[in-house]
Amino acid sequence: MAKAAGVSPTTVSQAFNGRRTVSRQTLERVHDVAERIGYRPNAVARGLRESRMNVIALVLRPLDTLESFLPEGVDFFMRFAGSAALSAMEHGYSLMLVSDPTKPGAPVSSLAADVCIVTDPFENDPVLTLLKNQHIPALTVGVDPARPGVVPSIDSNTRAETFEVLDHLESAGGTTVGLALGTDRNAWNLTAKRAYVEWCGARGREPIIYENPETRGEAAGERIAAEAFDRVDRVERRPDAIYCLTGRHASGLVAAARSRGIRVPEDLLVAAGSDALQNRTGRPTVTAMDLRPEETARRAVELAVQLFEGSDAELPTSAPGGILRVRESTSRDPVRSASRRRGPSSD
Amino acid sequence: MAKAAGVSPTTVSQAFNGRRTVSRQTLERVHDVAERIGYRPNAVARGLRESRMNVIALVLRPLDTLESFLPEGVDFFMRFAGSAALSAMEHGYSLMLVSDPTKPGAPVSSLAADVCIVTDPFENDPVLTLLKNQHIPALTVGVDPARPGVVPSIDSNTRAETFEVLDHLESAGGTTVGLALGTDRNAWNLTAKRAYVEWCGARGREPIIYENPETRGEAAGERIAAEAFDRVDRVERRPDAIYCLTGRHASGLVAAARSRGIRVPEDLLVAAGSDALQNRTGRPTVTAMDLRPEETARRAVELAVQLFEGSDAELPTSAPGGILRVRESTSRDPVRSASRRRGPSSD
DNA sequence: GTAGGCATGCAATTCGATTTGCACAATTCG
């Protein structure tokens, strides 16, 4: 392109990349012409030649299973993606949001990245297998439950966080604590379930588990309530506290309990494993684990860059610890609960 | 790649793309081998040849001016980006979040997309000029104030929405209505300002405008309050209602007013032009214009795809109308306000 | 005065897939 304007064909390349010496005069002219006609090297051609696009791909695994996009409910992933994009830019990369590349109709661009971040991989995730075959470096956020170590990963602290929430429910007055989770076989569900069973075992209690497909969304709350409170044959196993992994299950459950005359938090304590919008805005507000997606994303991007560029700095390989946001749904203490509900007229 | 495994060099291409007839036998073998070794055409090579990557770039213009990423305050853009990503996937594209390609250190990948969406362009936005020079089709969300029509765009309905908010403040009891906005010279600020001045003119009132750099974030609320309420020389121009374009200004202002003993909504009505998290969760909750970023993003992606693929269907060229979410900050009516504040114990 | 060293620019190759043009075979028709 600039060769037509200037006089040299490949000297242009040298003028920019400076692998070899170019006379000052030539260099100046090349730069002048480039500036004048607004020359930019073709990113795709360069990418082909150099085998580097400066692109980080992000596969949001759980979104694949959600048929339609429910933005109010996927708080975590939007915060994650936004922070990842900013971090990528800081490192000189663009962030590309791609769909599951193993799906039949997936665009080829899904594999056009230098390195790929996969959040919440499934058990034996085929995406990881595909990426490995294509020799695209990959890392996961949350480990593949069946194959820890296939690729580097940022370990979510699901186990520890599960204990923290369960302990909190217990100390808030819960004696029969149930667990509600999704059916996707990913690290998030599987690890939490295992931790919960262990926690129950240590206390000599029988686990009470409610499983609902992720796709069901808030409607799952109704199912949970029905199973927990409508069946007379299980009255002795009726929970007085339920830990819902997803925020949407939690808010659905609160509504379903309410419609049955079950008060939260008086009759039922509810906590969520991921802090979503509804938890902060609903009535009552719902106690939730803030997983700090922004910081997690930042670490994932740094690891991705390292993986691709091959630096050898020591990087964190686990997510930052979650922070439990205690709200009204687990606060039976009338004083605190009242002060939290005070209106704007108080100064 | 598959040529080594099979027996043909370019027959592979034909077997997949079917431009020409291939014997069934050969076709089967090619497919078998491809399946076995997990062959995928190289996206970059194909992209170079075909001049199409199946990638849509998204430049979030306002993010460039924000030094650090403040996720709690950029609600709009994350919702926009998330929805755009999903829509892109539905059309067989990936969405790439890129930084301002005119910046010196910008990665080449910023220009590797087929088409580019620019949100809230600045006046005479250099990004649009660059894209035009590079012959990358582009569209904007919100029009370049100085050059309407340089590229196709999804028109934000800022003018109409500004009137709606101002009318609402007036009918809620505001008599002296001020406007707080940012200093970026983009369509959002400029259009709202013009509409506000016009609105005041129709009522024979003098405009009261507070301008603060976007980067200042919630701290801007303190500046607004200082200017509005601390200066004794302006006591006759003291506003009893302020329309803050950004949600962060609004929540900052509410806090700053409160610290001065000014009650919201009793002494001061506050509304925000973009619905952010803080508006829904703060005390009091803040009336805000929900700009429906998800639907806007969907339309932008559809227009982008059309622009690139050259179909000729008629598409909407304006954003869906915003919805005014009336909340406590503009509700002086004690009945409504009380019912909104009722706690969870009511059934 | 010639050999060696350095500066400088160009031609040709490479990246991997797609596409065009061409060659060879088999089949059909006059």
Added chain:
DNA sequence: CGAATTGTGCAAATCGAATTGCATGCCTAC
């Protein structure tokens, strides 16, 4: 039986930039 048609596969060119090898010219040194 020769010619036209169709089926089938390969060689070569293409996309745009980067890199390697080679050639030229100029200068210094022995």
